[in-house]
Amino acid sequence: MTHRAEPRGSTRAPSEWNGAGVVLFDIDGTLVSLGGLGRRALARAMTEEWGIEAPLDGVSLSGSTDGALARAVGGDRPRAGVWRRYLTYLSALAPGHGAPLPGVTALLDALTGGGARLGLLTGNLSGSARIKLEHVGLWRRFDVGLSAFAEDDEDRGEMAARAVERALGAPVVIVGDSLADVRAARHVGAPVLITATGVETEESLRLTAPDLLVSDLTDTARLSQWLLARLSAG
Numbered sequence: 001m002t003h004r005a006e007p008r009g010s011t012r013a014p015s016e017w018n019g020a021g022v023v024l025f026d027i028d029g030t031l032v033s034l035g036g037l038g039r040r041a042l043a044r045a046m047t048e049e050w051g052i053e054a055p056l057d058g059v060s061l062s063g064s065t066d067g068a069l070a071r072a073v074g075g076d077r078p079r080a081g082v083w084r085r086y087l088t089y090l091s092a093l094a095p096g097h098g099a100p101l102p103g104v105t106a107l108l109d110a111l112t113g114g115g116a117r118l119g120l121l122t123g124n125l126s127g128s129a130r131i132k133l134e135h136v137g138l139w140r141r142f143d144v145g146l147s148a149f150a151e152d153d154e155d156r157g158e159m160a161a162r163a164v165e166r167a168l169g170a171p172v173v174i175v176g177d178s179l180a181d182v183r184a185a186r187h188v189g190a191p192v193l194i195t196a197t198g199v200e201t202e203e204s205l206r207l208t209a210p211d212l213l214v215s216d217l218t219d220t221a222r223l224s225q226w227l228l229a230r231l232s233a234g
Contacts, residue, residue, distance in 0.1 A: 021231030022146050022167045023111055024121040024160075024190075026176035027129055029062070029198025030217075032136050034098035038090065038128065042069070045085035050074050062178045062199045065123035067154035083125060090131045100136050101197050103218035108141050110224035116231060119146030121163050121174060121184065126151060156180045157187030164188045171234020173227055182208040191230040193223065 025031055028038065039056060046055040055073045070079050108118060120142050122129050126149040133139035148163035164172050174185040177198030182205075185192035194210040195217050196202035206213055212226055 020115050020117050021171040021173065021228075021234060022117045022119050022163075023227055023231070024119045024147070024163055024172060024174045025142070026174075026178070026181055027120065027122045027124055027132060029177040030101070030175060030181075030195060031104050031138060032098055032100055032132060033197075034093070034132065034135075037093065037097065038132065041089035042066070042082075042086050044089060045082045046070075046073055049081040049085055050077055060199070062180070064180070065154050065156060065159070066125050066128070066150040068123070071154065083127070087125070087127045087131065090128055093131070093135050098132075098136055100138060101195075102216055103220060103223075104138070106220045107217050107223055108138070110220050111227060112141070114224060114228045116228060117146060117170075118142045119148075119163060119166075120144075121148050121156075121160055121176070121181075123150055123156060123159075123180075125149060156184040160184040160188045160190070164190070171231045173230045175227070177205075179205070179208050182210050185210075193227065 028034070043054070043056045046052055052073060056069070059069065059072065070082060074082070111118060118141055120129060124132065126144070129149055130139055133142070146163065146166050148159040148166070152162045153159045160174065172188070172190045174181060174190050174192045175195070176192065177195050178200055182192055182194060191211045193212045193214070194205050194208070196205055196213065196215050197217070202213065202215060214223065217223060
């Protein structure tokens, strides 16, 4: 069952609802792969700003939020300097480094062609989300007013709730690649499609019982039909 919620106000102006449903996408491991560059940039920023060596060694970034990572590594240390350095290093992405994952572009085309609106539900800061997606030519496909980022909350479930509020009663479906994405979807009662293109194995993801689990996003017809049907059923 899709989740509908009355808006309670937000720091991000929601888009006017035109009756179309919203598909919310995670970024890293779902839409794009940057080969670990984001992790290296964040670790470098934490080391330089906080003086902590190898801050992310042994830390899983799968499904996490930038705020939760900062708290886990730096506690209550000020974060503004870390974020500033992090975005600077991400901005230095070399042309050709990273790309949309297989099937992503075609799926986005099919969804928008089918009348869906696209938003983001990501643990990235809004600034890092923009840098990553602009780098691979996807940023302008998503409505920021329908999205939720790390600035909204450290908890992914609460981030999902904020995104649902911004949908202004439109049905919502979530697409991700991690256990955290499944939990976020369950938190708001939204259907969830999980792709095993992140760091978590298909076997471990199957145990989370998502509504649909696929090995990748290349089956455009099947996946677009499934997502659009979930929106129509909402």
